[in-house]
Amino acid sequence: MTPSPSVWNTAPTSAPAQRKDRYAPGSSAHPAKMLPAIAAHAIRTHTQPGDLVLDPMCGIGTTLVEALHLGRNALGIEYEPKWATLASLNARTAAQDCGGTETGIVHCGDARHLTELAPPATRGKVDLVITSPPYGPSVHGQVRSTRESGESGVIKKNFRYSHDRANLAHVPTAHLIEAFTEILAQCRTMLRPGGTAVVTTRPWRERGELIDLPSAVLTAGRTAGLIPTERCVALLAGIRNSRLVTRPSFFQMKNVRDARRQGIPLSAVQHEDVLIFTKPVTRTGKPCPRKANSTCPKALSCRTCPLRTRRRDS
Known part of the structure; x- marks a missing residue:
């Protein structure tokens, strides 16, 4: 396996273009989908065909779909029944499209109980964990114009995971980090010795204050018994003629403009922080x-x- 470059060129095309013809209707409604090219890059770099990839917070199953298309087996855990059902459908479709012997399995449940939810035979056998914790809603959501209803302006949609207050997307940051540390500790048990965990995340601002989630996740990984080995950047912007082609959402730009009017030097985020850990071995x-x-x-x-x-x- 070749060393990973520090900057991943993962957005040569837009997110909808990357998902075209691979994901079932309704998949786009998830508020925080991982960019398929990020998952694919991590899988190519850190696994071989036939390896087992795990996502303990799999959403619509992006990591599973990309793993299956690359000839890997995939296992996903998802808390929300709605998304777990969709992830299972996406994984089954990917397995059928590939026509190989690889399998994609999804279980619905809380990732803090990962070792109880996963098939016993997979414990200590996972080659790669790849996931992303939920984070602030400022970059989530889609825009729908209201002009057709006789009103002006836009409204935001698809920016909530659900109304379930037990969902980690709704808890305070300190609680989220505590829970995510538990999840990473469970992932450590699932990984084979020397296995890799890749976590993508980004900072956000809350009432003007920067929430440095990447650094908190780094600490969580260490606390969970994993060894940090790399910190990379996965681009959310394309590259054309040596320049970044930015693709911020409407609400990202609105948040930036509102912040700058208040004197806060905010910029649109055009990358994900990628934190890479390994399970220690003797x-x-x-x-x-x-x-x-x-x-x-x-x-x-x-x-x-x-x-x-x-x-x-x-």
Whole structure:
């Protein structure tokens, strides 16, 4: 597998163009879909054909669809029944279109109980976790003109996950990070030793204050026992003649203009932060029981290491 470049050119075409003919009607209504090219780039870089890809917060199943089209197996967990049903449909369609032996499975439930929801045979066998936590609504949503109804202006639609207050999209940031740390810890259990976790996210502003979600996710990954290895940029803008071709939403631009009128130097976000982690391994290929959050450099030579004790006694 080749090293990942620090900047991923993942938006040569628009998001609708990337999803064309691969996703069932209704998929576009999800408020925070991962860009298909981001998922595809991560899958190509960090897996081989036949590997298992997991998304514990899979939404409409973007990561599953892209994994299946690249000859990988896919497993998704989704909290909202509506989106879980759609993700399952998208995964089944992708598997049929590919005509291979790969499978795409979706389970509905809370990702904090991932190891209970996932098939037992997949525990410790996942090669790549790729996901994105829910974040602020300022960049979500679509625009519908109201002129046809005799009114002027626009209204926002498809900017809510649901009205379920237990959905992590609705909880305060501190609670979200705590819950996402639990999810990453579950993902660590699902990953094989040396497996990779890719998390895409971005900062946002709330009442003028910057919410640095990428840095919080980095800390969450460490706390969950994963090792940070890379921090990359996945473009949401295209590149043409060495210039960025920006594609901000109507509400992104509105938020930027409103902020600048208030003296806040806000700019439209044109990238996702990509945080890459690995599951630690020892020289035996087993997770170190003494150092859950780092690679043990003294595997089997450390006098107090249970792995060493078991090997000596055997």
